[in-house]
Amino acid sequence: MNVQASVSQLTQHKNNQANLPIASLVERILSREEGILTSTGAVRATTGKYTGRSPKDKFIVEDEETKNLVDWGNVNQPISEEVFLNLLNKVSDYLSEQNEIFTFNGFAGADSKYRLPIQVVTQFAWHNLFANQLFIRPTEEELASHSPEFTVVSAPHFKADPEVDGTNSEAFVIVSFKHRVVLIGGTEYAGEIKKSIFSVMNYMLPTKQDVLSMHCSANVGSEGDVALFFGLSGTGKTTLSADPNRRLIGDDEHAWSQNGIFNIEGGCYAKCINLSEEKEPQIYNAIRFGAVLENVMVNEESRLPDYDDTSLTENTRAAYAIEHIDNIIQPSIAGHPNTIVFLTADAFGVLPPISKLTKEQAMYHFLSGYTSKLAGTERGVTEPEATFSACFGSPFLPLPAAEYAKMLGEKIDEHDAQVFLVNTGWTGGPYGVGNRMKLSYTRAMVQAALEGELNNVETAQDEFFGLAIPQHCPGVPSDVLNPKKTWNDKEAYNHKAIELANKFHDNFKKFDHVTEDILQAGPIYKEQNR
Numbered sequence: 001m002n003v004q005a006s007v008s009q010l011t012q013h014k015n016n017q018a019n020l021p022i023a024s025l026v027e028r029i030l031s032r033e034e035g036i037l038t039s040t041g042a043v044r045a046t047t048g049k050y051t052g053r054s055p056k057d058k059f060i061v062e063d064e065e066t067k068n069l070v071d072w073g074n075v076n077q078p079i080s081e082e083v084f085l086n087l088l089n090k091v092s093d094y095l096s097e098q099n100e101i102f103t104f105n106g107f108a109g110a111d112s113k114y115r116l117p118i119q120v121v122t123q124f125a126w127h128n129l130f131a132n133q134l135f136i137r138p139t140e141e142e143l144a145s146h147s148p149e150f151t152v153v154s155a156p157h158f159k160a161d162p163e164v165d166g167t168n169s170e171a172f173v174i175v176s177f178k179h180r181v182v183l184i185g186g187t188e189y190a191g192e193i194k195k196s197i198f199s200v201m202n203y204m205l206p207t208k209q210d211v212l213s214m215h216c217s218a219n220v221g222s223e224g225d226v227a228l229f230f231g232l233s234g235t236g237k238t239t240l241s242a243d244p245n246r247r248l249i250g251d252d253e254h255a256w257s258q259n260g261i262f263n264i265e266g267g268c269y270a271k272c273i274n275l276s277e278e279k280e281p282q283i284y285n286a287i288r289f290g291a292v293l294e295n296v297m298v299n300e301e302s303r304l305p306d307y308d309d310t311s312l313t314e315n316t317r318a319a320y321a322i323e324h325i326d327n328i329i330q331p332s333i334a335g336h337p338n339t340i341v342f343l344t345a346d347a348f349g350v351l352p353p354i355s356k357l358t359k360e361q362a363m364y365h366f367l368s369g370y371t372s373k374l375a376g377t378e379r380g381v382t383e384p385e386a387t388f389s390a391c392f393g394s395p396f397l398p399l400p401a402a403e404y405a406k407m408l409g410e411k412i413d414e415h416d417a418q419v420f421l422v423n424t425g426w427t428g429g430p431y432g433v434g435n436r437m438k439l440s441y442t443r444a445m446v447q448a449a450l451e452g453e454l455n456n457v458e459t460a461q462d463e464f465f466g467l468a469i470p471q472h473c474p475g476v477p478s479d480v481l482n483p484k485k486t487w488n489d490k491e492a493y494n495h496k497a498i499e500l501a502n503k504f505h506d507n508f509k510k511f512d513h514v515t516e517d518i519l520q521a522g523p524i525y526k527e528q529n530r
Helices: 003-011 022-031 081-096 125-134 140-144 191-209 237-241 281-286 359-368 401-415 439-450 490-508
Strands: 016-018 043-045 058-061 077-079 101-108 116-122 150-155 172-176 181-185 212-220 226-230 247-250 253-257 260-263 267-271 292-294 317-321 337-344 354-357 370-373 385-388 418-423 459-461 468-470
Touching: 003 016, 003 081, 003 101, 003 116, 003 150, 022 043, 022 125, 043 125, 058 081, 081 150, 081 172, 081 181, 101 125, 101 191, 116 125, 116 191, 125 191, 125 267, 125 292, 125 317, 150 191, 172 191, 181 191, 191 212, 191 253, 191 401, 212 237, 212 401, 226 237, 226 260, 237 247, 237 267, 237 337, 237 439, 247 253, 247 260, 253 401, 267 281, 281 317, 337 359, 337 370, 337 401, 337 439, 354 359, 354 439, 359 401, 359 418, 359 490, 370 490, 385 490, 418 439
Parallel strands: 016 101, 043 292, 058 077, 058 172, 116 150, 150 181, 226 337, 337 418
Antiparallel strands: 101 116, 172 181, 212 226, 212 247, 212 253, 253 260, 267 317, 292 317, 354 418, 354 468, 370 385, 459 468
16 A cells, blocks of 8 residues: 555545544543543643653654755664555554544644645544644635645554564654655654654755744744744743743744744643743633643642642643734744844753853854753653753754754844843752742843843853853842852852863764854863863
């Protein structure tokens, strides 16, 4: 059976529930006992042992085109077309035997000039509701003429046999750019559906349309000024972009074309750990009917979600349509960015809470993508781990990091964007000793950056990293701005700063084709001084 026949077998399933309205999907979820209804009106589902992405089980099919374009390695693992086709046929046969399956037709990419028509076929009704919330929903007119150019097939209860099927485990996420199919099995974690399409767009937009795709959130001010927030999961992209004084463009995935910024998605996928109405009112109030809560503990009697309970995972999530946020821009399109913020959750506790970057430093830190993997975002991560993720999103980048960095650098130059590095991680000591940076302080620093209040403020150079630290910021104690001053043990700070500086230098060795000015924009403390 060929690919087209396998996909057609699914879409022609006698009980293929296609493009069901939200209310009907919720009814199906409840009747099939896939989830429960919470007091907020949102559905809560759990995902079993897979409560985060499974990067070791993600593959790209190596073919005539991808073999020369994809950055192969631990992130982009190659798999043969034969293995993919065999698994696709097995999954197709498996889903065809189900009593019913569910299909969502929509788009990735808010700008109609660059959008990708997609189709998501799922075994679970709640996964289809998830797709409905996260991707761009078509109008009735668009649906009538919808012709998918990429299909996601998700069968969580189909378990692969690694010895027979050529996978690493029972779970698999396989992307075939030749056949325009994403095949997911063995995992119930809905985030794989979202991120697989992001990976697809990270390949298609730069190579086919000369558009930069980015792992970032974005919002726009009253004067039309646009801000981007880069960062891995848990660094604050969703929280900081949901600003009551600015309109949200999107919380996670964007593209930068010759016309400006557009959201790749139609919804948000927010972390729920310790969520409160006081700290994050927009996200808290977005969790209502139509939204999906993932692995959030719920009181059996009151059905109240307990966002502080991490019994299942710290990676608790809420998926909701962007329309659930009051202060948004529609369609999710805006002009060229004025300010770019790189977010990092520094588990060492030595990076400044905010620093101004030169163009060269911006390129260095974009390529470095330093942060800490936070508990729960990937299987096996139980406490913060220092890591480098090129372009603040290497798990989702099929192309070499230098391709995205080159495009970003050109756009920073062309549009004179100001770039800041913001540490939302630890202060006063490393993880286990210090504390997370207060959200109120981070908000004040970001607001000052967006309003231009830090453009001409006095700065001091960080002695280890060479970063320009503002000496004053409205709403933030001056001592907080200098990380060393927050540590009781200054010698311990020096040791940690040196340790992190060396990690930066070691990591950057793989970028052997960058210009000398970018190479020199890293930490002042050099490797040879060890």
